[in-house]
Amino acid sequence: MNSLNEIYEQLLDTAQIKKTVVINNDVAELTRLMTLENRLLKQIDHIEQRRAVSMSAFLKEKGIRSNLNLTITEIARLVFDPDEKKALLEIRDTLVENGRALKRENEIIQQLIEQSMQFIDFSLNILIDHEDDLIYQNPAQQSSQYPKNTHFLDTKA
Template identity: 40%
Template sequence: MSVQPLINLLEQLDQVHMNMLDLAELKKKAIVDNQVDSLIQLMNQETKGMKQIEQLEQQRVSAVYQFLQESGIKSQLNLNLTELSRLVFDIEDRKKLLHIQNQLSNTLARLKVANDLNQKLIEQSLSFIDFSLDIMVGRPNQDVTYQHPSERSSVMGRPGLFDSRA
């Protein structure tokens, strides 16, 4: 009854998440530099990484179930790694399992921070674009319905960048 296949899968998961962290850094630079084509390519790479993570996650669940079966536990318990480590009697294997758990947890925390920052940068970019469009073409909440010229108020807002009466 070896936990090594699970440790190997967790190391692979950590590596893929590290790659995602690298992509997040490149994505931040693309957002700041307004490189839309580069951003699209990076997002495509992220999608591939997410599919890889999904596959590894399924393999991880199978490896945990296999380990539990080998340990004589017949039910499909949903154990976290700390609880699972209590079932590992080899001290070296337990140390490896807890080490990779800590490493993966740190990588995921760093990835979350990077993704949150990128989300805020994108929201700020969109707000700036919206603000710029409002300045250029006028407010979207202006009345668009027809009014007879005599019924219009004497103070009219400028409808957009160009004045058609000029």
């Protein structure tokens, strides 16, 4: 459980760095961080598999013949040593808090990315709307559909 918590803390640190990277529009660093996150997620899968095996062994040791995937709180009810129970519940609380913090960070990052995409979409729409203005036309053949001297950028401003 402690190793799982360490990985959650690493993911949280990575998410905080990723937030800054998204703000700074550093695509190369964002790619590196996403690769790191994928590695950490694979480690979580590996730890979860080990936890399931350990859980099964613990339940058999207690004389419980069940393949249920119990929560930490349910397991704590089966632990009678007060120190072990306390440690188990503390790590549960830390995992829950780190999970919530990670969720908040990811929601912020998602909002930043959505805002960035909206800005890109807005910028593209501005360029596309003025696309006809950017195409050269001989002034003698210019149709009256477009007003004369329409510029994408106002040079007198």
